[in-house]
Every structure is written in C-alpha cells, then in structure tokens.
Amino acid sequence: MICTDKTGTLTQNKMTVTNVYINHSHYEIKKKLENQNFKYLALWGLLCNNTRIEFEDNIYVKYGDPTEIVLTDLAIFNGLDPINTNLKYNRIYEIPFDSERKLMTTINSIKDKKFIITKGAPEVLFGKCNKIVLDNQLTQLTKNHLDKLVIANEEMTKQALRVIAIGYREMTNHDQLSNHDQIENGLTFVGLIGMIDPPRPEVYESIRICKDAGIDTVMITGDHKNTAIAIAKQLNIINHDSEAISGKELDLLSDREFKNAIERYHVYVRVTPEHKVRIVKTWKEKGKIVAMTGDGVNDAPALKNADIGIAMGIQGTEVAKGASDMILTDNNFATIVKAVEEGRTIFTNIKKSIRFLISCNIGEVVNILLGALLGQLLFGLAVTPLNAVQLLWANLTTDSLIAIAIGLEKSEPGVMKKKSQKNSLLDVESFIVILCYGILIGLLAFVAFHIGYNMGTNLDSSITLGRTMAFMTLATTELFHAFNIRSEKYSLFKIGIFSNKFIIYAFFLSILLQYGILLFPITRVLFDITILSLNQLIIIISLSLVPIVVVEIGKLFYKEEKEFSYPNRITSLKLEK
Secondary structure (H helix, E strand, O other): OEEEEOOOOOEOOOOEEEEEEEOOEEEEOOOOOOOHHHHHHHHHHHHOOOOEEEEEOOEEEEEOOHHHHHHHHHHHHOOOOHHHHHHHOOEEEEEEEEOOOOEEEEEEEEOOEEEEEEEEOHHHHHOOEEEEEEOOEEEEOOHHHHHHHHHHHHHHHOOOEEEEEEEEEEOOOOOOOOOHHHHOOOEEEEEEEEEEOOEOHHHHHHHHHHHHOOOOEEEEEOOOHHHHHHHHHHOOOOOOHHHEEEHHHHHOOOHHHHHHHHHHOOEEEOOOHHHHHHHHHHHHHOOOOOEEEEOOHHHHHHHHHOOEEEEEOOOOOHHHHHHOOEEEOOOOHHHHHHHHHHHHHHHHHHHHHHHHHHHHHHHHHHHHHHHHHHHHHHHOOOOOOOOHHHHHHHHHHHHOHHHHHHOOOOOOOOOOOOOOOOOOOOOHHHHHHHHHHHHHHHHHHHHHHHHHHHHOOOHHHHHHHHHHHHHHHHHHHHHHHHHHHOOOOOOHHHHOOOOOHHHHHHHHHHHHHHHHOOOOHHHHHHHOOOOOOHHHHHHHHHHHOHHHHHHHHHHOOOOOOOOOOOOOOOOOOOEEO
C-alpha cells in the first residue's frame, strides 16, 4: 500500500493559472484582463505570498511553493513589478498557512492603511466573508451570491483545477493580532483563481505497474474533493466518486466502521495530519505493508507510524526527513515504484545467490558421500574423490566471485507482476530444487572420478587422475550452474547469455584460476592433481554442461508470456537514507 500526496508526487507541481472567477463570471487567462477586480485579485495574490523573487538577466527568478509562485506569475502577467510592489506595500504581520485552518493571512500597509489579505480553500474562506466585490463595488454577501460562488467552485474543481479563494478587508483598531479568528473574519470576497497541475506522464504507467504488482495506491491530498477525484480518475486510481472520502466524512466514522469500510476508499481529501495517522494505522491493522509520503512537520507522526516513511527531498522539512526511512530526491511517484522494483530484484537475487551456494555445497557433500558409500563396491576400497585443499579451492573460485555476480543480476521479466513477497528466503519448494541441483552436481563429479580412476595405470595414478577429473568437473559444473540460477523460469537464451556482464567476467576469471593450477608443477603437487589430456578435458566439459541441458529442458515446460522483454537495470534511482 502506497499512501501518496498528489501535488508534486503524482502531478508535475508546475502550476498554471487557466481560469479566474470574478464578478460572478469565469474568465480564461489568455491575455491581460482590463478589469479592476482582476487587478485587485492579482495584487492580493502577490502580497499574501512568501515567494522569494530575484531579478537576474532581465527575468524574474522565483523560489518557493509552486502554488504561490503561480500567483506571482499572475501578478507579473497583469503588469505588476513583484519586487517593488512588495517593497511598496510592506508586510506588517503574517498568519502562516495551516493544514487545519487551510488559510494564510498577511497584513500589509497600503497608502497609510492596514489591509488584511487572506487566501486559502474556497469552502473555508466563503464562511469568513460577509461582503463581495462586484464591478468594483462592495456588496453584502447574500445567500444568492454564496450559492453562485459554491457552484463556480464546483465547476472549476470538476475540471481538475486547484482553486484558491482570496478575500481582504481593512484592519480596524478593534483587531488584535493575537486573535487569529478575529483577524480572518468579516472579509470581502474578491475572486477565485483556478490553476492546473497536470499529472506526471510517467505516473500513468507507474500506477498500472503497481496494480499488476498487487500494490494499492491511495491518494491523500488537501485539495477539493472534485479536483482530487478528477486527477485520480485520470490516473486510474479510482473508477467511481464513491471511492473518495473527505476528512469531515472520516470524522463521522468510528474506528470499527472505518476499518470495515477502508478498502472502499482510495482518495482522501481535505485531511489533517491526524487523519493521516489514522489511515496508516487502520491499513496496517488490515495486514497491509504501508508506505506513506510527506513533507511537513505535521506529517512526521504518519511517516513514523508507516512501515516505510518517505519524505520529499525537494521541499521536505528536516523533521519529516528525520522521521522517514527514505528520502525521495525528485518527489516523483514513479521513483517510488522503481524503488519497489529495485527492492524486489535485490530480494530475488539474494535468493538466487543462496540457492547457488547451497546447491554447490550439497554437490560437494554428495560427492564425498558417494565415494565413502560406493567406493568399496566400485573400486574395492573407500575413496575420497576430493581432498580438503581441493574443496577449499573450489569454494574459493566458485562461491565468491560468481555468487557476487549473481547478486548483480538484472530484474527478471514479471518481477512487478507478482504479489507482495512475504515468503522466506528459503522455502520448501526452493529447497527441493536446490537438493536436486546438488545431487546432480555431486553425481556428475563422482562420475568424472569413476572415469578418471579407470583410466589410471596403477592405484596411485588412478586415484590422482580420478581426483583431478572430479575436482575439475565439480568446479566447472558449479560455474556453468550459475547460468541456470540466473532465472528460475526463463531460458538462458531468452534472457541473454551476455546480458549480465559481471557473471561473464566472474566465469572466465574463475575458469582461469581453476585450470591455471594444472599448468604449474608446484600447484599440481599442492592440490594433488595431474596434467590432463585433451580427451579428458572434453569429458570434463561435457559432464559440466549436463546441468545446463537438464535445466533448459525443464524450462521448456514453463509457459512464458507471448511478449518477452528483459528490462534494463534501474540506474537513475536516487535514494538517500
């Protein structure tokens, strides 16, 4: 389960004002509007704003929240100089934005007067207003006016627009700065600003991948319900409006009712930090592994309660980062999905390395056991096909470099088409397969010993030649066996023999080390081996290729998908712990 914010994570976080509502009329922003209400709307949006603005190379460079930056752009579009305007109408006081109030307020000095300017969620600001500006005239805000504003807000949000409402009033002597409720009441409504924040193009595919992987995606946002529903439908997170729930509706549900109904909802709107914690805890009670994204100080409890807390690296606070397990440096939902794929690949590769190491060691044990159990029957004496030094060397050459190379294997096709992997690293089915591999490897090495023993001219030469062939066959078989381990289901020729360059390097280096000891008299004495003829080397190679042939035949019975693509390993993933 991934509980994700909308703005900047699912969307591009590149706001553009497309529509304003003033004088009970909608206006598309295509050119400068010669309208006094629009000028006031642009001015108030610029002043009630924390965007840092610099003028460099004849352009305005803006730093800050994208929603506030777009309001600055609107003012520039209307012909205002944002730097001089802020200096001219200096700010006296600020009530910062709060996720519970959903409002931000500043008090600015304008022509020897103090004006309170408030921007925020329309449905909240409507209740703070008692007047409205119509055709540059102040009018009492009646129920008829309010109904029109509510309808206008609904129409804009249904177009997937994020809507900001702006109101103002002149400050009086009765206003107390310490009383925020008093400051933010009795406002005059100016207008609505509708801005579009389109979904990230890559998120569409990421949501689909999540569904295939058995991962539910939940959108949690402070936006209006209609805006969230419109974006969620575009991204195929939900199909029906009934799958969305607001924070107020959530408050009406008891913990038991919410737990029974939680699987219906995949969009949460106008929520508080407390709601986020409740959502995380309830999903965990349902047995889900929950990832939660967040960036603010208030998000820290939800991030801490989630199984995987994910902080936003671009605008995230240090508190949020400290409470998280992972920092998303590009704030992109698609990167979370890539991280899941990377994690599953690592988990799968660990399993492959374990299967390889255990099957090779079982092969060595089987080889020694066969010598002890069948030696008397076949050779008239108990034999040890491998001595201690040979076993240690085989483990060094086959279990180190090649095992590491297996751990660098690329993602298998379909790794994101499986449900969440909760099984252990070594289950019963895997152990049976490993046991079969080990028996085959040990048996082939013992066959090589038998062949070499029969080629000897006397007892000493027979045992030495048998051990040499068993030693070389065991090591070579294990090295070839590494190619079987690369994929449990897909043919080696499908995934590409050379698609993992690391395993090729490790294979040839290990072969060089293994067969290099045959060339020098001192190493032949050390390992108690003898030089081999070409025919004997051919026998060794032939026996060593048997596991490849057997496993490839077995993979023919696996029903592959019609379209096969072997994905490239994720190399652009940027994660900070």
